[in-house]
Amino acid sequence: MKRVAASTMIAILAVALVWAQGPTQFHPGFNLFTKAQDVQLGQENAAQVRKQLTVIHDPFLTEYVTRVGKRLVSAREAQESGFPFTFEVVADPSINAFALPGGPMFINTGLLRAVDNEGQLAGVMGHEMSHVILRHGTNQASKSKLIELPAVLGSEMAGSSMVGKLAAMGIGLGANSVLLKFSRSAESQADLMGSHLMAEAGYNPMEMARFFEKLNAQGGSHGLQFLSDHPNPDNREKAIEAEAHRLPQQNYGYGTGEFQRMKQVIAGIHEPKPKVQAQ
Numbered sequence: 260m261k262r263v264a265a266s267t268m269i270a271i272l273a274v275a276l277v278w279a280q281g282p283t284q285f286h287p288g289f290n291l292f293t294k295a296q297d298v299q300l301g302q303e304n305a306a307q308v309r310k311q312l313t314v315i316h317d318p319f320l321t322e323y324v325t326r327v328g329k330r331l332v333s334a335r336e337a338q339e340s341g342f343p344f345t346f347e348v349v350a351d352p353s354i355n356a357f358a359l360p361g362g363p364m365f366i367n368t369g370l371l372r373a374v375d376n377e378g379q380l381a382g383v384m385g386h387e388m389s390h391v392i393l394r395h396g397t398n399q400a401s402k403s404k405l406i407e408l409p410a411v412l413g414s415e416m417a418g419s420s421m422v423g424k425l426a427a428m429g430i431g432l433g434a435n436s437v438l439l440k441f442s443r444s445a446e447s448q449a450d451l452m453g454s455h456l457m458a459e460a461g462y463n464p465m466e467m468a469r470f471f472e473k474l475n476a477q478g479g480s481h482g483l484q485f486l487s488d489h490p491n492p493d494n495r496e497k498a499i500e501a502e503a504h505r506l507p508q509q510n511y512g513y514g515t516g517e518f519q520r521m522k523q524v525i526a527g528i529h530e531p532k533p534k535v536q537a538q
């Protein structure tokens with residue numbers, strides 16, 4: 260009996276050890292916004308984006324990125340965030356995507372052209388989604404406007420534009436917006452949480468690492484856009500790989516089966532000359 264008890268103890272300890280080395284846990288940073296304000300801000304910004312950039316209204320493409328996105332949203336950490344994610348395609352040759360606070364995500368045709376498989380697309384989308392879940396945009400804004408923000412956020416917002424009020428404080432949506440420029444530690448978090456979302460959705464997290472590696476190796480003005488918005492943390496690929504090993508064993512066999520058709524549709528799209536960057 261004693262022997263059985265000892266071996267049981269050893270088994271329990273072994274399980275506990277695996278748990279101790281389990282997936283990274285995240286603690287959202289300091290934030291003066293409520294989650295509802297993240298959503299309001301993102302939706303107002305998204306309305307501006309739709310006026311300033313060329314959103315493609317191709318039902319197949321929109322449905323395709325939405326299928327991949329919804330699959331990622333089914334993962335636990337996205338579910339628990341409760342944010343209403345939406346997915347749209349923008350005609351822009353640069354390899355990029357961005358997600359606004361609260362969930363609106365825009366994916367460039369240049370990114371759809373550049374990915375080698377659906378896992379790589381899911382990798383970028385999972386990374387962007389993680390910035391939203393971890394509220395990195397409004398966290399950065401909170402840190403940069405610590406003194407001025409409480410009065411603005413606490414005032415009666417009904418019927419008034421949050422975007423306008425924040426723009427008056429210098430928090431716009433432009434290329435250098437604090438809402439879309441992330442620190443290296445925020446990047447690491449988005450990589451790791453993105454790998455969780457991918458794994459649960461059935462995509463191999465290593466495809467995210469491979470795609471970032473490819474962007475790095477390629478360089479060039481198109482690929483650099485993503486890396487300038489999402490600066491490379493140290494050992495990016497190794498960190499994603501290590502996290503992937505900490506995840507419970509997963510079956511990475513998921514795919515929509517529509518990747519090749521997406522590539523064909525994208526090949527037929529000619530992006531217009533870029534409009535002025537969203538401000």
Ligand SMILES: [Zn+2]
Pocket residue numbers: 386387390441445446449488489490
């Ligand atoms: Zn990022």
